[in-house]
Amino acid sequence: MVSPPDERDVWKQLATVVDPELPFLNVVEMGMVREVVPSEAGGWLVRITPTYSGCPATDVIMQDIRRVLSALTADVEVEVVHHPAWTTDWIGEEAREKMSAHGIAPPIGSHADKSFLLGKKQTVPCPLCGSTSTRLVSAFGSTACKAHYTCNDCLEPFDHFKCF
Amino acid sequence: MAAQEHIRYIARLGDDAVVLGQRLSEWCGHGPILEEDIALTNLSLDYIGQARALYTHAGALEAQGHGEDHFAYFRDEEAFENHLMVELPKGDFGFTVMRQFLFATFAYLRMEALAGQTTDPELAAIAAKSVKELRYHVEHARDWVVRLGDGTAESRERLHRSLEQLWPYTGELFTPDAVDTWAETAGMAPDLARLKARWDDVITAALTEATLGRPEDGWMQAGGKAGRHTEHLGYLLAEMQSLARKHPGVTW
Numbered sequence: 001m002v003s004p005p006d007e008r009d010v011w012k013q014l015a016t017v018v019d020p021e022l023p024f025l026n027v028v029e030m031g032m033v034r035e036v037v038p039s040e041a042g043g044w045l046v047r048i049t050p051t052y053s054g055c056p057a058t059d060v061i062m063q064d065i066r067r068v069l070s071a072l073t074a075d076v077e078v079e080v081v082h083h084p085a086w087t088t089d090w091i092g093e094e095a096r097e098k099m100s101a102h103g104i105a106p107p108i109g110s111h112a113d114k115s116f117l118l119g120k121k122q123t124v125p126c127p128l129c130g131s132t133s134t135r136l137v138s139a140f141g142s143t144a145c146k147a148h149y150t151c152n153d154c155l156e157p158f159d160h161f162k163c164f
Numbered sequence: 165m166a167a168q169e170h171i172r173y174i175a176r177l178g179d180d181a182v183v184l185g186q187r188l189s190e191w192c193g194h195g196p197i198l199e200e201d202i203a204l205t206n207l208s209l210d211y212i213g214q215a216r217a218l219y220t221h222a223g224a225l226e227a228q229g230h231g232e233d234h235f236a237y238f239r240d241e242e243a244f245e246n247h248l249m250v251e252l253p254k255g256d257f258g259f260t261v262m263r264q265f266l267f268a269t270f271a272y273l274r275m276e277a278l279a280g281q282t283t284d285p286e287l288a289a290i291a292a293k294s295v296k297e298l299r300y301h302v303e304h305a306r307d308w309v310v311r312l313g314d315g316t317a318e319s320r321e322r323l324h325r326s327l328e329q330l331w332p333y334t335g336e337l338f339t340p341d342a343v344d345t346w347a348e349t350a351g352m353a354p355d356l357a358r359l360k361a362r363w364d365d366v367i368t369a370a371l372t373e374a375t376l377g378r379p380e381d382g383w384m385q386a387g388g389k390a391g392r393h394t395e396h397l398g399y400l401l402a403e404m405q406s407l408a409r410k411h412p413g414v415t416w
Contacts, residue, residue, distance in 0.1 A: 053293050054213025083289035116303045117366050138199035139304045140206035164296045
């Protein structure tokens, strides 16, 4: 009998699954993997929190997770949990730097900020030249999780991963 | 099995989301500019995603083996309990952004309250996620209402007309029926009168900034929560449900 893989192998495999809409980030860096615990069947139970409820990438990500884990052991279950709700606060510092390096302004501020109800705007610095003189082109950019901005100084368009 | 009122309360949250999501999807390929085409369909995706989670939860509470597809595709219009406002035809871009503003502000405040309750933890989890999405819906719609209201004579006129047409549908948002009262008594749903006070503040501030002003409350439309709909819902459902009904159980 093949001995079951240990927890580190499971995490290592999970780190090979990328978000198809941010292919330079894996699901562990995105904070989508909440925990890996032993399952009742003697394998592993992986708990995943989806990012956006309407995110079309979620199904692909779930398939990919099942695929890489089934290569490790037949006894792997994937469970989707909604609580606590995924937040951009779980995206690590390193992942934020990767976003910037790929021309995407990482999330800023707190999702608990309510000033937007009265029309207050936040400043999103340009990830390319660092200027704070930028303008919102559209709150919904290339994907639901990103807004489309343009820099007034270097004139380059860029995506901003919304605080969420 | 959970109380009927509980199941209905969750299912009608899903009904609001799926019907508005379907309406917004009609803008795909028809937006006035590319950015707005993308924005409106992204809003649609958010609502449909919320509906999926809510319907799945309603099905689990009901414990009759009904999944999300049953609620979306295999019920007739009388079984839908969405607010009438969300089923109205998409109209022009001015009408769409005005509806988005009036409804998304309500939906945001409602989900915010539902995220904070502890009677139904799964609902709280779905609401906590939805509220983050709706925040951007409110921001998007508010920006357009101010920009077009305080814009050209033409854009102002269209926004004004849309506001007049939509206002009679705002009363239903805050008029509790037996299901709302049950959910409030159970400690799940917010007090609609308190919700209205907050909604009024946000709406009035934006409409003033948009130079439109808040309309006077008059006679209000109602019936959606009792399954009595405008003629528009039937056509919307016919389009949305035809494929699933013609090919039950079909998968991609």
